[in-house]
Amino acid sequence: MPEYLKNTAQIKFNRNLCNGCGICTQVCPHQIIKLKDKKTVIENKNKCMECGACSRNCPKKAIEVKKGVGCAAAVIAGWIRNSEPACGCSSNKKCC
Ligand code: SF4
Ligand code: SF4
Numbered sequence: 001m002p003e004y005l006k007n008t009a010q011i012k013f014n015r016n017l018c019n020g021c022g023i024c025t026q027v028c029p030h031q032i033i034k035l036k037d038k039k040t041v042i043e044n045k046n047k048c049m050e051c052g053a054c055s056r057n058c059p060k061k062a063i064e065v066k067k068g069v070g071c072a073a074a075v076i077a078g079w080i081r082n083s084e085p086a087c088g089c090s091s092n093k094k095c096c
Contacts (some may be wrong), residue, residue, distance in 0.1 A: 020039060
């Protein structure tokens with residue numbers, strides 16, 4: 001699983017709002033969100049691609065993500081084509 005630029009992911013988590021439902025752990029395509037003691041833990045922000053799925057699906061608005069769509073679009077395109085994700089940002093490299 002790739003890491004992106006260190007300490008750049010724009011993701012914030014409000015522990016007080018989290019009800020421990022676990023939805024965010026199910027929708028994160030990179031599976032970096034876990035539940036510990038019925039609260040979300042984001043294990044490695046550097047693996048976050050800022051797709052916004054966790055934020056969009058959180059019923060308590062406990063996660064805030066400043067979205068970037070490039071990598072998310074690449075992952076979805078990969079799923080549709082049954083191929084490796086590639087957004088075209090670098091000609092021969094896989095980025096997501
Ligand atoms: S979806 Fe929201 S409320 Fe549910 S576990 Fe994740 S952060 Fe907490
Ligand atoms: S923004 Fe996307 S990749 Fe980042 S933690 Fe949320 S679901 Fe996972």
